[in-house]
Amino acid sequence: MDIESPDKLIELLDRHAYLADEGLATAVFLALKMGRPLFLEGEAGVGKTELAKTLAALLDAPLIRLQCYEGLDAAQALYDWDFARQLLHLKAAEAAGITDVSRLEGEIYDRRFLIARPLLKAVETQPSVLLVDEIDRADDEFEAFLLEVLSDFTISIPELGTVRATTPPVVVVTSNRTREVHDALKRRCLYHWLEHPSFDREVAILLRRLPDCTETLAAQVARAAARLRQADLVKPPGVAETLDWTEALLTLGAKELDPGLAAATLGAALKYREDVASVLGNGLLSHG
Secondary structure, eight states: OOOOOHHHHHHHHHHTTOOOOHHHHHHHHHHHHHTOOEEEEOSTTSSHHHHHHHHHHHHTOOEEEEEOOTTOOHHHHSEEEOHHHHHHHHHHHHHTTOOOHHHHHHHHTSGGGEEEOHHHHHHHSSSOEEEEETGGGSOHHHHHHHHHHHHHOEEEETTTEEEEOSSOOEEEEEEOOSSOOOHHHHHTSEEEEOOOOOHHHHHHHHHHHOTTOOHHHHHHHHHHHHHHHHSOOSSOOOHHHHHHHHHHHHHTTOSSOOHHHHHHTGGGTOOOHHHHHHHHHTTTTSOO
8 A cells, every 4th residue: 555645644544543643643654664663652551552453454454463471482472383283193194104204204394284473474474564562571582582583574494494574564563661672672663652642632532433422521531531641540541441431431321421420430441449549539530
C-alpha cells in the first residue's frame, strides 16, 4: 500500500477506528518508509499494542505477536522441533524396516517437523506485522539476541540452513518502561513516546469506538479519567481502561456519569484496591 504522507496515514488509521495525532502518525510513516522498527514507549493502556493491530488490518497483513516475559529465550521466540512427531516418524520407519541412519536423520529434520515461533513466522511471512510486545519484561540476554534479528531479519537453523526475509516485516516494539531498554536496541529503531490522549482526542476515541456513547457521557468519562491520571495512583487508567469503563456504563444503560454510577463501575477503570480506596476516599468522582 502506498501511503504518501503522515496526513494520509492519519486518515487510513481513522478508517480503522484508531485516532493518531500528528507526532505518532509521522513516526509510523517514517518507520514504514524507512523500513525501520518502531519503538513505542509509554504508560500501559495508551494504545501501543492497538496500533500494531491496526497497522496489520490497514496493511492487510497478519499480525504476529511475540509477548515478552521474564525467562523468554531464543528457542521460544524462534522455532522448536516437534519431538513427538519426529518420534512417531522413527517408529513408523522402524516398523517399515528402514534402518538407514543417514536417511532417517535427514527425514526427521525436515521442515515439516519444525514448529515456527513468532520470529521465524515473521521472517517467513510476507507481508506481516511483527509485534514485540513489552520488551521491558524480557531479560537483557533476550534483548541482546533480538538485536541480530531486527538488524538483518535472517534466522539460522543448523539442520536446514538460513532463512531470510525477502520483505522484512513491519516491526512494532513496545515497552511500558518498567525498566530501561538498552540503547543498542533503540538505535535500531525509530522511537516515539506515546502520551495519554488530550481531552478532545479521548472524547473522539470514545465516540469513534463506542458508537452508542453520547457526547455528554464521553466528555464526562474523559474528564474523570484525566482527573484520575493526575492523582497519585498505582496504575492510572489508560485509553483501554477508559474504553472499558465507558462500555461498562453503556451496558448499564447510562447516558450520563454520576458519582454513584461511577463508583459502582470503577473496577473497569482501576485495577488496584489501593487506587479504588484512594479515589473514593478523596472524593475524586464527585466533581462532575
